[in-house]
Amino acid sequence: MPGIVDRLRANIVLYGALAANLGIGVAKFVAAAITGSSSMLSEGVHSCVDSLNQVLLLYGQHSAKRPADAAHPFGYGRELYFWAFVVALLIFTVGAGVSFYEGYQHIRHPAEMTNPTVNYIVLGFSMLLEGSSWAVAWREFNQGRGNVGWWQAIRQSKDPAGFIVLFEDSAALIGLLIALAGNVAAHALARPELDGYASIAIGCVLAIVAIFLARESKGLLIGERADPAVVAEVYKLVDGHPAIASVNHVRTIHTAPESVFVAISADFHDEVTMGEGERLIEEIETRLKAALPILSSIYIRPEKREDAVVYVPSAH
Incomplete structure (x- = not known):
């Protein structure tokens, strides 16, 4: 039971x-069927x-926790990034695409809106629920970002x-405001095509969000380094070991949100023998894992400074 509670939290x-x-x-779908509102239908699809x-992100999180095997020696953590990219594609192709199509059709063939009060009630109810979801997402995000x-x-x-989720909920709240404005304008001015323009505006919001999310997901899929502060700490801990003459470079890549592979090139003092080097490498790895639990895999390569590409990290 504690495991289930932890996963839910x-x-x-x-x-x-x-x-x-x-x-x-x-x-939203019920309201769209009753009133014939294009923007409400777009919001329902949204x-x-x-x-x-x-659902896809939950599946991605579940799949990403599978243990490493022979085919995937660093685990399946980056599968979450794949599903995040799929999410961005769905927002763009389905969410934005349907909104553009419905808006265009409603502008070409405007139909008078009936019972607009239904839309107003549903929009108010939707804003309440979306606002609550956004508040939860913002609170969790805010707690995790610290002073950044x-x-x-x-x-x-x-x-x-x-x-x-934070961006989806933000886009949803903006979309609801646009839908409300479109409904009010279409009803008050007796110009039903304005509801179609509202649908197109919702599509634009979704397209912008989708492009941003695709860009961020692409970077994660390709492979991003660890936080510069983590890189700098690794450099500091290894360089501070008495057996190390210099650290040539520290290279990292995220294999999962909370898992980092690090490759270190270090120049050992000449008097260190091969047998001693093996023991010292194990000692350094133990020290690094104790200080930085996010390091899931550590590779230390003894290498003369003149033979390596020297890289000094910056915390900024």
Whole structure:
């Protein structure tokens, strides 16, 4: 039972967003069917896409926890990044695509909106649920970023689940405001095509979010280094060992959000024998893992400074 509780707590952002989107999606589709609103239909599709996205991210988190095997010696952690990229594609192709199509069709063939009050009630209900989901996502993200600025924290984050939900919920709230404005304008001015323009505007918001998420996911898929502070700490710990003459370079790559592979090239003092070197390497690895638990795999290569590409890390 504790394990299940811990997993639920760890995924509270995803579960909260999933529950909100499922309820909102049904309400939006019902409202769209009653009133004939294009923007409400776009918003319904948007909620369905968001719900599917949360399921994919939960699946990605589950798959990423599989242990390493012969085919994947560094584990399956980066599978989460693949599903994050799929999420970005879905937002762009399905969410934005349907919004553009529905908006275009409604502009070409405007139909008078009926019972707009239904839309207003559903939009208000949706804002309440989306706002609650956004607040949970923001609180969890805010706790994890520490003293780092929110934009910098997003760019440096190696766990896409948190910032994807945050951006999805932000886009959803903006979309709801656009849908509300489109509905009010279409009804008040007796110009139903304005509802179609609102649908296109929602598509633009989703397209921008999708492009940003695809860009961030692409970087994670290709492979990103660890936080510069982690690299600098590795450099400092190895360089401070009495058997090390100099550290030539420290290279890292995230194999999962909380897992880093590090390769170190170090020049040992000439008097260190091969037998002593093996013991010293094991000692340094133990010291590094104790200081930096995020280091899942450590490779230390003895190499003369003149034979290596020297790299001195910066914490900035």
